[in-house]
Amino acid sequence: MTPYLVSKFQKATLSALIRESFDADFADIFSKPQVSYLFKYLKELKAEGVLLEPDYIDREFLEDFSNYYVKRFGNDGYVCSRLHFFKCPISHNDMDELLLGRPDAKLTAEYLQENYLGFIVVKPLTKTFVGKTCLRVVGEPNLGPGVRKKIARRYDVSLFGIDLYVDSIAFQEQDKVVAACATTAVWTALHGFPGRDVRSVTSCSQITTTALDLEDSSGNGFPNLELSNEQIQRALDAEGLRYHTTQLRERSSDWFADYVAAHVDSNLPIILTGMVYGLNRAPERKFDVVARGGHAITLLGYDFRDGVRSIYMHDDRLGPYARAQIISLKKLLGKDTPPGMADTWVIAISRRSDTGVWEKKAHEFLLPEVSVALAAKKARLAYTYAHTTAQRINVEVDKWMSTLSHVLGIDNQPTSHTIQLVTVSEARQGVLAFDASSQLGSSLVAGEYRLEVTETILERWEQDKIKFLTSHIARWQWQIDFLWGDHRTFRILLDATDIPSGNAVSGVFIFDLIYGRITLGAFKEIMTKLDPPEQPHFYNAFLRSLKRHADDYAGNLQKKYGALRAPNYLKDDEVSDTGEGKNRTTKSFYDPSEKRLRSMFSAISKDRYRNLIWAIGKDGILYVAEDITKPVVLGHPSMTGLQPARIAGEMWCEFDGKKHIWHVNSESGRYSRDYSTPSVYLENAIRKISSIFPTEKFVLGGQRPRAEEAPANTPIKDNIATDPQSNSTA
Known part of the structure; x- marks a missing residue:
């Protein structure tokens, strides 16, 4: 038995190592789009070395094997192999010295970790052999809410006793038997969900079995062609997860972009289903749109810089973190847009070129229909309530600041917001680390108008901060940060465990002692102008929260006579x-x-x-x-x-x-x-x-x-x- 093989990372050696895994004559390796994609992905990661671990037991494939493949006559067994990739060249001699514990070994575990790019499990299946794949995330780091982020989690790896890890989200291709694309999308979402141990994620075969068992009219479980939206939800029910389902045809592309950013910023994956259409150029240079059928993907990232709204998804037909673009059908197809669909938005999917660069022209698009956003079990309020609350507040802030800017003669700035689902601990950590003492003495001067941050204002803010940090609130909160231009003005926490008819505002916190107080001034004159109660937001609760804060007797005492102090000592x-x-x-x-x-x-x-x-x-x-x-x-x-x-x-x-x-x-x-x-x-x-x-x-x-x-x-x-x-x- 060969304990392991190492090689330089090349197209030919990658193909040879995959064949070597089972001593089998697979079909042309690189005719598979997944393998081609992974090769280009690893090239972008600057992979130089690859190691084949020929005998590897993958827990999830072992479950799939026992649920279906074991009954197949002439099956190829349950033992997989695993390919490990490094950003440095490695040799057999260097690895042997490391494994033998030689004190003068050139390779060290620390050096391997520094250069470790991840792994690909190769399953003993003739065609659909790309198993659990965890590769380091490509590209720039996360750049903050609403700008750029990809979800990733830590996967611990033991390579012959050498402890390694990689930050990623697991990917695999569907095997068309125990896992259709929807099953694989659920499996990926479970790996991406922050409350789930990645080592105990349910296998694809078990996800399919559970979804079909819960379907009253289900037939044979395998081979599985697809799961319906209802079956996807039932599979998540069996996992004990809460989720929020949205019909996307009723939503705008702007809403969808905010929706993606809010959930990805909250480390919450989104399962997206819809119809895929291929784009072929006809001889007369027109687009030939071909329906390819229903599909499901898992959204795990976004990049909204430079006016382009890109999203990143695990698409089992392509690979991990595949890039797509939120775009109008009119912009994608031009004059070939079908009548009445000019305002329809789609997700345009591109391929990587041989050089690893994303192609500008899409080869197909997904017409989204339904999204299923995973959430914590107790997070009852869907994103919609946080979004509509933020929009309603922004309307008043925008009117107020537009008028005030004109009166004071200062430049008006656009209003915006970011939304995240956070734990109360995460919300408090963000506030705890914020210090406004540097704002002492700062001022806004416009003509005869002057607003300055004095010691009194700062001390009152500090007291409000302590109250915000020490208030007893629910564990899960929708955190909404409001901005006026580049100024992060204030934050609202909405109790995500509340009910739609409740008073969900848990607290209000000011970041900018000049512009935060100015923007909240929009509501001083309209405290009693409540919206009709049936509105799908918590604007009224926000106004009541501000009024309670203004009328709060204990708060008034604190402002006048100082915060409470226990006796310094007693005799x-x-x-x-x-x-x-x-x-x-x-x-x-x-x-x-x-x-x-x-x-x-x-x-x-x-x-x-x-x-x-x-x-x-x-x-x-x-x-x-x-x-x-x-x-x-x-x-x-x-x-x-x-x-x-x-x-x-x-x-x-x-x-x-x-x-x-x-x-x-x-x-x-x-x-x-x-x-x-x-x-x-x-x-x-x-x-x-x-x-x-x-x-x-x-x-x-x-x-x-x-x-x-x-x-x-x-x-x-x-x-x-x-x-x-x-x-x-x-």
């Missing part, structure tokens, strides 16, 4: 056995008080070297208590009940010769820490304190006077007795 003497604060002088205020602060704390108001402590509670309550230092120190947590609070500090009373004035600061080491703009919160707190005690004067204070700073023998003046504004009840 044992501040906590009672019941877990409550021990400061018995504490008083709480929600509304204006009938009594004056000086009458409630008369001893403090008489002594400028004694003070009160105060804090704004989590629900907006004002706490005031004596600052007790003897026999034990009872600080701010001893009056708030040891609960989280907002801005907090000290108050003391001084007489200026005419009236008593309360000085207020935010010197609380337990609560008033690490605020970016504590002065703003202190000013708001002073206004609140003044509203509760309207007959008294409160001003911004610095450090309170200390008793040890008083001159010797300085008498303490009775502030109440000499206060001109005092009354008999003071």
